[in-house]
Amino acid sequence: MEEFVDKALDYASKRARFAEVRYCSSTRNVVLLKNGTVSASGYSIDSGISIRILNKSIAFTSINIANWEQLKEGIDRAIRMSERSGREKFSSEDPVNDFWEVDQRKKIEDVPFEERVSEMKELDGQLANEKIPMRILSLGDNIEEEYNVNSEGTSIRSKLPKVGFFAMIGFLENGSFEQGTVEVGYSGGYEALEAWKLGDRLKHESDVLKKAAMAKKLGDGVYDLIAGPEISGIVAHESAGHPTESDRILGREMAQAGESFIKKNDRGKRIGSDIVNLVDDPTLDHSFGYYKYDRDGVRARKRYLYKAGLINDFLSNRESAGRMESKSNGASRSSEWDKEPLVRMSTTFIEPKDYKFEELIENVKEGVYMKSFTEWNIDDIRYNEKYVGREAYHVQNGEIMEAIRRPIIETTTVNFYSSIDAIGSDLEFSAGTCGKGDPMQGVDVWMGGPHIRLRGISVR
Numbered sequence: 001m002e003e004f005v006d007k008a009l010d011y012a013s014k015r016a017r018f019a020e021v022r023y024c025s026s027t028r029n030v031v032l033l034k035n036g037t038v039s040a041s042g043y044s045i046d047s048g049i050s051i052r053i054l055n056k057s058i059a060f061t062s063i064n065i066a067n068w069e070q071l072k073e074g075i076d077r078a079i080r081m082s083e084r085s086g087r088e089k090f091s092s093e094d095p096v097n098d099f100w101e102v103d104q105r106k107k108i109e110d111v112p113f114e115e116r117v118s119e120m121k122e123l124d125g126q127l128a129n130e131k132i133p134m135r136i137l138s139l140g141d142n143i144e145e146e147y148n149v150n151s152e153g154t155s156i157r158s159k160l161p162k163v164g165f166f167a168m169i170g171f172l173e174n175g176s177f178e179q180g181t182v183e184v185g186y187s188g189g190y191e192a193l194e195a196w197k198l199g200d201r202l203k204h205e206s207d208v209l210k211k212a213a214m215a216k217k218l219g220d221g222v223y224d225l226i227a228g229p230e231i232s233g234i235v236a237h238e239s240a241g242h243p244t245e246s247d248r249i250l251g252r253e254m255a256q257a258g259e260s261f262i263k264k265n266d267r268g269k270r271i272g273s274d275i276v277n278l279v280d281d282p283t284l285d286h287s288f289g290y291y292k293y294d295r296d297g298v299r300a301r302k303r304y305l306y307k308a309g310l311i312n313d314f315l316s317n318r319e320s321a322g323r324m325e326s327k328s329n330g331a332s333r334s335s336e337w338d339k340e341p342l343v344r345m346s347t348t349f350i351e352p353k354d355y356k357f358e359e360l361i362e363n364v365k366e367g368v369y370m371k372s373f374t375e376w377n378i379d380d381i382r383y384n385e386k387y388v389g390r391e392a393y394h395v396q397n398g399e400i401m402e403a404i405r406r407p408i409i410e411t412t413t414v415n416f417y418s419s420i421d422a423i424g425s426d427l428e429f430s431a432g433t434c435g436k437g438d439p440m441q442g443v444d445v446w447m448g449g450p451h452i453r454l455r456g457i458s459v460r
Contacts, residue, residue: 001049001066005147008051012075013151016082018054018090020150022295023047024337029108030140031116035133036124038117048337053078057086058319062338091321091328093298095153100292101160104189108141108161111190123198127169130206134170134179139163141190154297162288162444163192164431167202171209178209179374180390185288185431185444195286208372208391215405218394220460224364224453225409225419226395228371229428231387232350232449237434239413240278241345241447243382244305244313245331246320248343256438258380261413262311264324269311272417275353278306280315282330282346288431289346289445294332296341303329305348309417317343335441342437350449353423360422360453367395368407368459386410407459419457424450 002023012019025047032040048064051074059081061074120137127135144160164185171178182201186192227235243260247253250264262269282291282300291300296318304312316324317332320343333344361369374390387409394401411419429448435441 001047001064002147004049004066004068004071005149007068008049008071008075009149009151011072012051012053012079015079016053016055016151018151020052020148022050022149022337023147024050025145026336027143028140029113029116030138031113031120033120033124033135033137035135036121036128041113046336050337050340051075051078052340053082054088054090055079055082057082057084057088060340064338088319089322090296090318091326093296093318093328095150096293096297096299097153097155098293099157101158102187102290104161105191106189108143108163108189119193123202126199127202127206130203132169132171132206132209134168136168138166148295148297150297156293156297158292160187160291161189162187163190164288164444165196165198167205169202169205169209171206171213173210173213176213178212178390180205180209180372183431185446186286187288187290188286211403212390212405215403218368218404218407218459221366221458222456223459224367224395224455225457225459226360226364226367226369227452227454228369229426229448229450230372230430231370232452233348233430233447234373234376234387235385235416236278236348236350236449237345237432237445237447238376238378239382239385239416240305241280241315241348243413244311244315245343245345246314246316246324249314250320250323252320253436257436258382261381261383266311267313270309271306271311271414272309273420274309275423276306276309276417276420277304277351278348279303279351280305280331280345280348284347284446287347287429287446289443291333291346294330294341295334296328296332298328298330298332300330300346303331306417315343315345317341333443335443339437339439339441342441344436344443345434345445347429347446349427349429349447350423350452352425352427352450355422355424355453357424357426357451360424360451361395361400362398364395364398364453368404369393369395369400370407370409374406383413385413385416409457409459411457416454419454420452421455422453424452426450
């Protein structure tokens with residue numbers, strides 16, 4: 001279908017203020033094991049063309065049939081829709097001509113199905129030896145190739161390979177069941193398996209579940225909190241990334257994914273202590289959310305969502321930036337060729353500082369070290385939030401003591417960030433799939449951060 005892209009752009013450009021044509025192809029593999037048995041596997045190639053038209057309003061159409069007449073009918077329909085009343089506009093951006101790709105040391109194309117299965121079975125065998133009765137392992141990859149052109153002169157080709165692994169394991173002891181997950185993602189090839197050290201990760205997680213199944217609850221009270229990178233990551237994603245999405249702030253996502261407690265004129269408003277920086281950066285090497293240019297053809301860059309404890313920047317695409325009379329900061333993403341680009345996160349994290357882990361805990365008299373979570377909840381405006389610990393310990397007089405069972409934190413976004421008084425120098429990421437839009441779009445993301453210390457947090 002790629003041969004139709006330039007022809008479609010030429011046809012649409014003559015009848016629109018702005019036209020964009022994007023061809024995208026995704027080649028995917030997946031292997032799923034349940035308790036040592038291959039439960040499912042799949043190989044697919046999905047490709048098609050999407051077109052956006054801007055006249056009075058924005059219209060979107062897509063097709064995966066290699067037929068010019070049907071493609072032209074779709075463009076005509078989109079043009080008619082774009083003539084309906086509206087005052088939409090895209091931000092003014094410089095055109096780009098470029099080709100980019102992510103290198104692979106061990107190419108996805110060169111890894112046979114049997115090798116994928118063998119790797120998974122070896123990991124499953126290790127878990128079985130650890131007496132883990134519930135084991136679900138999934139290994140997948142995707143090569144996404146795109147050709148994106150618009151009527152302003154942008155022409156971008158790209159090739160983005162990615163590998164992802166997900167494990168859900170469960171342990172039962174004396175009627176007490178604990179469940180944990182390991183989820184990692186990587187832009188690049190199957191060298192990811194070496195970088196991840198999955199055997200060590202899964203061994204650690206199995207040990208955590210065994211401890212948690214035997215642990216006891218800590219008494220309700222006010223404690224200092226040491227939060228690990230997995231907690232930092234989910235907090236950054238949910239209470240910094242989502243509320244700074246400009247389409248939420250403008251109300252476009254109101255009936256789909258919710259609103260935001262942040263308002264259009266809230267830049268500069270205090271959200272946390274002055275050591276807190278919240279970042280979203282699609283350009284980090286090997287990020288599961290990596291891209292060089294977004295779906296609008298805008299170059300990706302590092303964005304400080306909160307800076308020195310203040311609301312600093314909103315994630316935007318050309319549509320929302322146009323409404324705010326500003327420039328896009330390259331946050332336009334879509335999950336497949338037939339989905340419209342929306343404002344999305346990529347790689348969201350609390351920026352590290354200079355504390356060593358030992359320094360974070362050394363003057364904690366009574367505290368909780370919550371390294372990972374088993375559950376989280378947050379409201380539709382991303383303000384009231386709850387986190388339940390999975391791997392968690394009592395901290396007393398600067399020492400990590402016994403494991404504790406599912407400590408619960410219920411707080412607000414402002415209280416959480418305002419309570420941070422020290423930030424570690426480490427930085428770790430986990431992968432996830434972020435859902436948004438109607439129809440729902442799930443895009444790959446990284447989320448993470450360092451260990452952080454909060455003072456005076458209610459824990460139950």
